[in-house]
Amino acid sequence: MTLLEVRDLSVQLQTKTGFATAVDRLSFTVNEGEILGIAGESGSGKTMTALTLLGLLPQHAKVSGSAKFNGQELIGLSSKEWQKFRGAQIAMVFQDPMTSLHPMLSIKAQMTEHMVTHLGISQQQALVDAEELLADVRIPDPKKALNSYAGQFSGGMRQRICIAMALACKPKLLLADEPSTALDVTVQAGILTLLNRLRKEHQLSIIFITHDLGVLSSITNKLLVLYAGREAESGSTSTILQLPRHPYTQGLLDSLPQPDSNEKLLKSIAGFPPELGKQPIGCAFAERCKFAAATCSGDELLPTYLADSHKFICAVDPFAGLSINQVRP
């Protein structure tokens, strides 16, 4: 059952020199109970996509395309209508738990304010529920925690609180924007386990955003790799991780630390992504790509579709021979 269907979603942001495309004709779907991973370097449009789905883009941003949530079109909602969705149907957990909790409001206040707004329950009821939620995310002594302030918790604990807060109104879709990146590796694992458990228990769909393909591999079903606001490659997680077809995806995988390797230096992709609004018409990755050829630039590139909804956009396709079941529609 499809929960979210995104078609040709584009976002343009205003800059000093005019409008720049931050998200370029993106399409993907998320089914109920499914975890979609979105990967890419910073500036690739991951977070912008998530913010679009929450209606939190800057006021002057231009959005086109369609995003249907449970059959309802989200694009073009008024700010009043967005408020009903946000937090209630679609919730978000942000990257840095150290800064996304308000330092001067008690956890109690922050846990319950949207419950009262969205669910129309009393403050007392909200408090009872909040305590349960905190227990659910394994916060020790939830009662005491409710009366505490963000500053009194460690990063991992704060992220658990943020997750509890996001789930407070029982949303169907959770947007997790690098929820574990800022945390220690051991804490990271705990958060990932938690999310996975919550997904099962709450019938939750999750869009998990990260630059770390290693993290995605452990929990996601589907993967979408973005580069400079455009889709580079998408498909099932296992397929892509085993046989990536886009040089960029390969580059991301290469930059992961190899547990069995003694190499201390990570291989990172040379160069930087193009500046916002300066993406070339052809492949945006071409200038950093060691396989780049004349065909990469100039015309707009067509996607290549493979079996198992695997799709990539590359004119050179340097790993072609390595894959099986190549199909052209």
Add this chain to the structure above:
Amino acid sequence: MRKNPDSPIRQPLAVIGVTILTIWILIAIFAPLIAPSNPIAQNYGQLLPPNSHNWFGTDSVGRDVLSRVIYGARITLPLSMMLVILAMLVGTVIGAIAGYFGGWIDAALMRFTDVVLAFPGIILAMAVAAALGAELRNAVFAVVLVAWPTYARLVRGLILSSKNADYVTSSRLLGASTTRALFVDLRPNISGPVFVLAALEAGNGMLLLSGLSFLGLGARPPSAEWGAMVSAGANNFDKWWLAVFPGLAILTAVLAFNFLGDALRDILDPRTAKALRE
């Protein structure tokens, strides 16, 4: 935050500020050519309201107010520049020493800075100006005395944040002297913010200086200093032109500096801009 690529010329406020300042500087330079009359000559009837001959009217001894406002630029502008430069020098040196050497030197100098800042500026300046005797020179000195700590704070902060930057450390490792570190390696990072602060502070300095003159602790008659002219106008409310025109002169000149400083601060990178604000 992305860096704002704009040049100051693109900022309308900066353009207005620079324009007004340029006009005032030209007025100051060409005062003898522009002014219709000698600013201290009692050539006209007393207290004439603005008319076709004396556009800004005349004062209580028959001097042309327009000419006095024009010549006033020759007193106020150079003095304001001078006091800003002096305060900047003193503050920068103290801040640099404190920031670079750290330790007890830093602690002592910064406590001293705090103490000066804890004084109400205008009153300390009044006390010093009064103690030294009511003269413009002493008033400038008094204003410098209360103005330098802001620069010292800023420079110290900038030095602390860039002292350990790689290029400075490596230059020290290569055996560069302290003075070299201060003047060659650190200077470029400091001069920008300091000049912006100077632009912002010029207006304040001018206000304080003319305030002292207004209180009778600065310019002496018959000099055409704007603050002193407003003070003369304070004795004749009905003759509004006496106070209004020199007051507007102060306002526009200070405004020009503030426009400029404000716009300059905006084009600095945000972190430095924040340091300036603090």
Add this chain to the structure above:
Amino acid sequence: MGTLKLGRNRLAAVAGALALVSSSFILQTTSSSAASGRVLVIDSEFNHKTLDPQREFEDGGNMMDRAIYDTLLTFKGNDASKPVPSIALSYNSNADSTVYTFHLRKAARFSDGTPLTSADVVYSYGRLKNIQGNPSSLMAGLTATAPDKYTVIITADQPDTAVPVKVAGPEFGIVNSKMVAAHGGYALVGADTKDKAENFLNTTSAGSGPYMLSKFSLTTEVDLIANPKYWGKQPAYSKIVIRNVTQAVQALDVQKGVANIALDLSPKQTDSLSGVNVTAGVSTTVWFLYSNANPTISSVTSDPNFQSAVRYALNYSDLTAFAGKGSIQAAGIIPSAFQGSLKPADATKQNIALAKADLAKTAYKGEPIGLRYWGGGAWEGISFDDFATVISSQLAAVGINLKLEPTPVGDALTTYRNGTDTMGLWFWGPDWPDSSNYSQNFGPGKKVGLRAGWAASAAPEITKLINAVAIESDPKKRAAQYRQFQLDLNANSPFIPLIQSPAILVSTKSVIGIATNPIWKVNLTELK
């Protein structure tokens, strides 16, 4: 702005009679119909330091003390030369002006109901003399005695024709001796240290005049209320509020009717006022310039040729034009209202050629000569700064280069009194309204003479004249001697009389009977 507003004492603890007025008091600022309960608001730049009649010596204090304390004789309207009866119904003197006998009215009562007797007069005069305050010199050489309850005899060591005008001055205000003595007053020799009644007299009035003090502050406001036990006719206003307000604001207040009288406006400030009455006259204030005659202070300014150059370089008609309508050139140092003053025809006239010729005889090379004056100060609407500016530009025309030295009044007075200034711009208001006040101050070796570096031995002729006029009892001869004294001064002395300032009172239309008086500016009890 100009005048000093000095310290201030605790607000008066207001008792008794005031409660009647204040509790149900409704403020009326403009014209009011009811005769009783009328309030008069006066704007003035405060320059008084105390209201103790035997200590005060400023015209602000004069005005208030005139309303609170009666004197033996007094003046009417704008006349300050002809004393008229007050507490004394009549007086007579002996032929050589050394013994004066005053006969007191019997009905006079202090505000607490005590009858006013000769003992109070003797006490007050003794206190004036022995306190050794600013005005004590007025009693120099005089002794008051009381042969009976209603007679006072004043004897002078030397002939003193000014006694009747002196006793009309507010410094001779008669205080309730029992009351003052009970609050620390002391009138005998040693009063300079033993008298402690000043604070009492700044909170409570101990006089027999038509008004009583109800509130006193040196810096903000003095309130007077009508004395219900006053022996004479009740005054027209039941309350008078005197506020400390800068000149410029006075002009606004009086036009808006917020104040009824503005005391310190200059002619130039008044010419654009509307809807008000302007009472103009010539004051007895004489502005003068001096060029220090002491060669150790300056070899330039002490040169008679330099003094003469300054004298003839000045354009006196421009100076009076600067001072505004109502001002006149001071022909001599004695103001026009007094006996023996010079005629306008005797006045010095500008003569540039003569000035240049005299200047050429000196060793002066154009170096700046300091001119000290009260910086920021103003008197009777004339700004010292402006006046000095005008003078310096006039002198510059003949090549005399002045360096203006505006100085806070305290310091300026100090160097002035010490006689260390090269040149000075000052004014003189009479301590008592008689020409003798001038001959005794402006001569060689006299008070102001010394300030100008004019030694006692400098001009024996003038000294002889001064001594002669002091004992001359024939008014006609005296007048002639005063004229000669001034002509001599104009011919060869460090003093250059400039102008007499205008005396201007601005009042709302509701105020009737206002007159400018050189002693107390305005007699509050005469207002209708």
Add this chain to the structure above:
Amino acid sequence: MKDLLARRSSSEKSGGLRGNSLSTFVIRRIAIGILLMLGITLISFSVTQLVPGDPAALNLGQSAMSDPTIVAAWRAKYGLDKPVPEQYIIYIDHLLHGDLGLSQQSRRPVSSDLAEYFPATLELATIAIFFSLIFGLLFGVIAAITRNRWPDQIIRFVTLTGVSVPTFWLSLVFFYLFYFKLSWFPSNGRLDPGTDAPSTITGMYTFDALFHGQFNLCWQAFRHLMLPAIVLAIYTIAVLTRFTRASILEILHNDYVRAARAKGLPESHVIRRHVLRPALLSIVTVAGVAFGNLLAGSVLVENVFSWPGIGQYAYRSSIGLDLPGIMGVSIVVAGIFIVMNLLVDIAYRFIDPSLRHG
């Protein structure tokens, strides 16, 4: 804005919003305050040493100067016959006993002069800080919310003008316009002429009148306060507007604001609860400094309005070269400034939960 923040001393920032416990923090802050106070006395002592000429002549009148025993007694009292460091110790000792010297003009102890004039200025500055906070917050919030659009641009222009206008000149212009021409406000002084002040409790007429139930008198006193307070407040309003705008914008950039929005809270709720709260807190910290500035700024306002406060006293002292008077004002205002900062910092620790539990 820089001005305000500059005057928050570095020690107050470094000196430890991150102390261990509240009590050590308070003790440390008080110690710093005392150190600053000592520094202030040192500077004011130095200023008195700046004066050319005989301090005895400055402090005693002419008549007293002519009496050598008085002069000698005075010199002995202030230790002028002793070396300079010892003179400083004596000076401190006098200060500790509340002796700020004798005013040359009023011939009274400076401390009793100040006690008399201070309430008028305190009242003026209190009303002015009230105006400043209300309008500074209002305009600052508007500017931040409409960032870079026309209301923000207008406010930017107006506030820049506000910090550029000479206060002494504005006093004249406002007085002429709003009293004389338009009659919106009463003439100068603290009360209408001839009105009796309420009996003294604080010396602040509005408060005293209120306390005694004299509502008409309170209103009258307030009307007299309005115009000078507005003039005095204009600079501070401008500064607080810019400060408020800057702090709100800074807070709006915080992740927690975006997180609050992501929870689907109404925008007004987000602004009120998540943005304004922390902004208010930082504004309170500069309000203390602003108050000190207002006290000092009264110098340029009180004279025009004949307001009998320490500003006018300082002015008269300075033109009369009454050094004890003017140093008394600066020591008192600087002391208040330090105490205000101390209180604000301690209060901050109590108000800000993140610090309270930090």
